[in-house]
Amino acid sequence: MTVPEFQTFMVPVLTILSDGQVRHRREVEVPAAEKLGLTAEDFRDAFPSGKTRINDRVQWAITHLCQAGLLARPSRGHVSITARGRETLAEHSDRIDRKVLSRFAEYRDFLNRTKAPSGTAASGSAAGSHAETPRDAIAEAVRESNEALAEEVLQRVLDQSPVFLEQLVLHLLTAMGYGGRAGAIEHWGKSGDGGIDGVVRQDVLGLDRVYVQAKRYAPERTVGRPDIQAFVGALHGRQADRGVFITTSRFSADAGDYVERIPNRIVLIDGRRLAELMILHNVGVQDESTFVLKRIDEDFFDEN
Structure with a gap:
């Protein structure tokens, strides 16, 4: 059967x-x-x-x-x-x-x-039967698989310790190309760290630095403006103007508006985006299957 x-x-x-x-x-x-x-x-x-x-x-x-x-x-x-x-x-x-x-x-x-965005193939089990082309069906299947995988990835992170998250985000930044061969990534995340969990040195002399804070919060918790203000204060203590704040939960609209108005370059990454970046850069996940979609080689059949 x-x-x-x-x-x-x-x-x-x-x-x-x-x-x-x-x-x-x-x-x-x-x-x-x-x-x-x-x-x-x-x-x-x-x-x-x-x-x-x-x-x-x-x-x-x-x-x-x-x-x-x-x-x-x-x-x-x-x-x-x-x-x-x-x-x-x-x-x-x-x-x-x-x-x-x-x-x-x-x-x-x-x-x-x-759920598939408007204008794309239908989601769920109907995806394969209603997609306009085989390429649409494959793209939709990959998207749906990654969405489900993101949920599981984030839950796995939440099951770990706060220190695991601090080390994870630094590993992720490395996979994304930050630090590079000439720079370095250093995990702090200890008592007296001043609210900074790690630093990315983009050059060998450490003149270009990005500071990182990672907070493992329950999904229903919201990171608000006061949390971001505290992070900015920690950056000022380091005479720094750029940083990445990563959380397993989400940010309030007020927190997003705040980082848009201040001169500091602050990037906010919530739990959903964290999982997406992990999948994109193969951190905590691995490739399982590869499918090759073939098409006609027009040059081969071109009589001219």
């Missing part, structure tokens, strides 16, 4: 985890497929990259269930069922899909973030 789409795996995944045990996501894959009656041939069905379709479907099912709050990620790579997951499974033991998950506000927010 054909490996079904990822929504079909949601009930089997929840059923397996309904015993309350915390399992690594790989431990869920085989029993979930077996509950659907998939065959040995189905287990061998793979993409050109080598990743099996069953693995892909189960991972997507877990991602959507986590976004809806039916599953939790108690530790790295592990998942467990939540009280909401038990209740939903009891109510919809035959099938759970996006329509069922959409009853939860967190999942609706997730769908809104992954």
